[in-house]
Amino acid sequence: MCTCNNQSLPYEGDSRLTELLEEYKGQKGALIPLLQKTQSIFGYLPEPALRRIAESLKLPLSQVYGVATFYSQFRLKPQGRHVIKVCQGTACHVRGASRILDRLQRELNIKPGExxxxxxxxxxxxxxxxxxxxxxxxxxxxxxxGRLTPDVIPKILAKYA
Amino acid sequence: MSTLKKINNFVELRQLREQLKKNYQESLSNEIKIIVGMGTCGIAAGANDVMKAIIDELQRRNINATVMQTGCIGMCAQEPIVEIIRPGEKRVTYGRISPADAKRLIEEHVLQGRIVEDLVVATFEEGHPDETNFYKQQRLVLRNCGHIDPEKIEDYIARDGYMALARVLEQMTPEEVIEEIKASGLRGRGGAGFLTGLKWSFAAKAPGDKKYVICNADEGDPGAFMDRSIMEGDPHSVLEGMLIGAYAIGADEGYIYVRAEYPLAIKRLRTALAQAEEMGLIGKNILGTDFSFTLHIKEGAGAFVCGEETALIASIEGKRGMPRPRPPFPATSGLWGKPTNINNVETWANVPIIIRNGAEWYASIGTETSKGTKVFALTGKVKNTGLVEVPMGITLREIIFDIGGGILKDKKFKAVQIGGPSGGCLPEEKLDLPVDYESLTRAGAIMGSGGLVVMDQNTCMVDVAKFFLNFTRAESCGKCTPCREGIQRMREILQNICKGKGTLEDLDRLETLANTIKDTALCGLGQTAPNPVLTTLRYFREEYEAHIRDKRCPAGICQDLLTYFIQPELCRGCTACVRVCPVGAISGEVRKPHVIDPEKCIKCGSCKETCRFSAIAVK
Incomplete structure (x- = not known):
């Protein structure tokens, strides 16, 4: 596979990633657990890390990228220290989940996914x-x-520095 | 945790069970037990703080009592739940306990033996059938949930855990196990309701020396959480079911594919697996027999479509979770191309019960075609939200009104959504329908995983249909055109209707599209995605027509069709609404009627909820 682009990767020397790659070498179905553990190290999936994973598993980078973008768990951009997962399920929807999301957006001044x-x-x-x-x-x-109302949102957010 | 001893044979397992049973009985007569519900729902409602308050208070007062955690007790509306059993007395269940209440319970009940009546939810005779069968329930799958510490294998064994495995390995051939499951009439609890015994027989007959069993724990249907509760509350029952299935079809390796959104379930499964391995109940030569089995826990990465079995297999193999056409079915070519049997959590958890009590007994519960019990997640606008397990054939009315206690704030029932995004919305006139696979399918819904979301007069059915299409559009894997494009087009039509821009022809177009997708999509998810639209069109057509003809949302939900205004004769000028309005759209002098500026109003409804005089109206 192409190795022309990996001369000075910032994660080249990251020993945690090296250890991970070593641990999963030759295992069947290793790609998703590897991506999960890589994300738990860096908080997201940096491109150089994806390249190293592809190389280590002998997979085309396109396939690694395809998997990383297929599942909602994976992020290709850095995320915040705290991730707020707002439930949009049916029961939450009929009990006013959209107003919780609205309030969060106003409190934090960002859009969903940001x-x-x-x-x-x-x-x-x-x-x-x-x-x-x-x-x-x-x-x-x-x-x-649970049992959220828009009013309690600021109080909950204050707990997370 | 105490170190666990390896169990080498059937005799040792039975001896251990007797010992643990005796220990438990003795502990009942010697010590005070305090049990805290520590499932995800309990913790979300504040059970951690309650647990801490209890432990602190016991320590401060130097009281000797056993504090234990348990999984979901099923009464989500009452969380956090604390149960107290004093030696020789009834089990008392307390609901909605705050840390301050917890201290009161210790002072009054634990110390003085006086039941705190105003906090009681229920009382049960320990060991009495009512203990697990409150109201009209029949708790088989959930029998241990709320009664054992899910992180202790000893608790499971003390309640006859792993006895079904012992019976199978000691007395039954794989063929006999399959015949037993067939005779029980058990059907898959996750979706289409295929006969479990028949499914097992396909994988058993398929040629191949290597076979797999998989537990589908990718419970993705919004509104369903029975699988999470089983994994959190009684993880060993799933392991035992899988062991029995593996023995029956000749598999020596298995996977539990569990969604990453369930961190507590994953943790408890891992603990259970480690304990079972330590005791030799999973691993090589189980209980001294030739049967060996290894089990892996795989975390999903967030894709609803992975609930479809071929997509789930692709995901375990490390690929994008996209379904493929069947045949070949996983029974002949599944994981890594080997014969594979997939069942979901609740199905697996039923297996040990059938083996222990016999197929005949199991088949005596339920209806002609749907045997046993089903766990339903009762949520939405209903008083007693929670998990209920009932015999098949009970009516929806009994579940929603007798067990669920009716509609929140005694409003009018409008619909119940059953079966998640693949299911449908059933109206009042379908409430007396017996709950079984066939009746629900005939009514346009499906049993699915068993989510029941109750809706009242303030729920807009067009909005609900749109909600599900938003969901299925986002979760469509994109492989086949009918699902990828068709759902997008249906959603656009619904968006227009909700904005008051729909036409009556749109309804015909919706129906044509829906039926085309049903006929042509690749997998079960695509084929059932139009169900929420088809059922709402079938039962609530007049609501669609009101949006189109009168540009009006009768339930007052679709924001583009609403205007908020203050009725001056009711407004007292208390300024409460001014303070909650997030965009400063309300103005007026104190103690004089206020007004809403429709230009600024974002129709969030905060003012309407805050107003104590019902002065704010929507038209």
Whole structure:
């Protein structure tokens, strides 16, 4: 495969990525777990890292890129320190999820999918968090917040520096 | 955690169960138990703080009591839930507990033995059938949820866990296991409702020395969370089901494909797997037999279409999750081209129950064609949101009104959406329909995974149809044209209708498109995507027509068709609305009627919700 473009990659020397690639070498179906773990190191998938993964798994970069853009979990741009997953599921929808999303957008002054300038928050609308009994729901990092009303949003956001 | 000892044979497993059962009975008569519901719903409602308050208070007062966590108890509306059992007394369930309430429970119930009546949800005799079968429920799959600590394999074994596996390995041939599952009448709990035993027999008969079993835990239907609750509350039941299935079809390796949005379920599955491996219940020569099995947990990466079995397999193989035409079915050519059997979480969790109690017993529950129980996620505008497990054949009315307690704020029932984005919206006149696969399909919906989203008079059915198309459009994998393009076009028509720009011909166009997509899309998701539109057109056509003809949204939801205004005769000038309006559209003097500037108003509805005098109206 083409190796013309990887002479001075910023992640060339990143030992964490090197270790990961070593761990998954030769394993079947390694691409998605590798992308997941790479994203948990860098917070997103930097292009040089995608190139190294492609090379290590002996896959065309187009296939790696195809997988990285197919699944909603993967991000090709840096994300905020805290990711706010706002549930857009049916139960949340009929209980006013759109007003929660509106309020978040106004509080943080960003649109869904965007990250605040100070890299504090990213808003990520998601299909369903499966906590429908407490609709409407959002999750900040791995912490779920239920029975939301627009008024409680500022208080919740204040908890995350 | 205590170190677990390897179990080498059937005798050791039975001895361990007897010992654990005895320990449990003894603990009931010796110690006070405090149980906190720590499923995702419980934690989202604040269970962590309640747990902390309980532990702190016990320590501060130097009280000896066992505090344990459990998974989803099923009563989401009552979270956070705390249960207290004093030796020899009833199990008392308390709901909506705050950290301050928790301290009260310890002072009054734990210390003084006085039940705190105003916080009680229910009381049960420990061990009595009512304990798990409250209201009209029959909890088989959920029997352990809320009763065991899901992170302790000992709790599962004490309640007869892994006994079905022992029975199968000791007394049954693989063919007998398949016959037993066939005879039980169990059908897939995830979508189309295919007969599970028959599906197993295909993979068992397929030639090949290497076979796989997969658990589809990519519960993507918005409004469904039974699989999450089973994994969080009783993970070993899924493992045991898979072990039995693997033995039956001759597989020695399996995968659980679980969506990344369920971090707690993933954590508890990993814990369960590690414990089962440590005890030798998963691994080489299980319980001293020739049967070996390895299991992997794969995290999904966020794609609804991966609930479709061929797409799920592609995803495990590290590819984009796109479905492929069938045949060949996964039973003959599945993961890495090998015979593969896929069932979802709830289906697998049913397997140990059938083996333990027998197919005949299982087949006596339910209707002619739909056997056993089904877990439903009851959500939306209903009083008792939560998970309910009921025998097949019960009516929707019983679920929504008897178990669910009716509509929130006693408003009028309008529709129930069943089966997620592949399902449909059923109106009042369908409420007496018995819940089974055939009746639901005839009515235009599907059983699907069992999400029931209840809607009241304030829900706009056109908006709901649009909501589902937004979802399916975003989740369409893009492989086949009918789904990729067709859903986009249907959505555009609906958007126009919601803006008051629709025509009556649009309704015919919608129907034609919907039927074409149904007939021509590649996979089940595309073929069923038009269902929400078709059912709302069938049962709520007049609502579409109101949007088109009168440019009016009868439910008051479609923002482009609404104007907010203040009724001067009702307004007291309290200024509450001025303070909540996010765009400063409301003005007026204190104690005099206010007005809304329609130019500035973004129709968010905040003022209407805040007004204590119902002075704000929408037209």
């Amino acid at each position: 990250t605040t300038e100070d890299l504090r928050f990213t808003i990520e609308p998601v299909a369903c968090l499966g906590a429908c009994g407490l609709a409407p729901v959002m999750m900040v990092d791995d912490e779920a917040h």
